[in-house]
């Protein structure tokens with residue numbers, strides 16, 4: 001319990017688990033790509049950074065609120081860094097937005113529009129990954145993955161499956177399956193939760209999912225096609 005000052009306004013908090021929750025409770029909008037209140041905190045995207053009165057920046061999702069804290073959520077410096085983060089993500093991301101299945105429903109695209117980003121001053125030096133279409137339900141295109149870890153946590157923490165996991169390190173880091181197997185050769189149950197939480201087009205629903213599952217004759221297609229989108233929590 002305590003009171004903190006956000007953008008010059010005093011805001012009381014009780015048992016909020018992090019500064020980001022207090023900011024949102026105060027009705028202040030702050031962009032995030034990796035924070036999911038119903039799952040563990042990952043702190044990867046750094047978009048939720050705030051600045052304290054000494055100019056120290058920190059990720060608000062990973063900081064416990066303290067009585068007497070003073071923070072700013074939208075300084076010129078923060079705006080500059082957030083823009084740079086989105087440009088860096090776009091720089092290592094397939095930019096075929098106009099033909100992407102998630103176009104218009106992509107949080108990365110949405111943030112780029114909101115920040116008025118019209119160019120990306122970085123070259124893409126990543127490997128090109130093969131698109132995994134082996135699953136009857138989802139398509140995995142790691143060329144559009146931003147390593148937010150949302151799918152990894154949804155698969156392990158919500159579904160208890162752990163089909164998706166991080167692999168490799170540093171600039172080569174990737175979300176993949178055990179032994180890099182195609183998704184159809186894993187214990188994936190086609191629940192669609194990874195798609196529900198993926199903020200980009202890295203995981204999409206198979207365009208012909210209904211026909212595929214009709215051919216297979218398995219009614220669980222409903223889970224992916226109808227139930228999954230409704231499960232998404234902000």
Ligand code: FES
Nearest residue numbers: 043045046048061
């Ligand atoms: Fe805090 Fe991504 S939301 S680091």
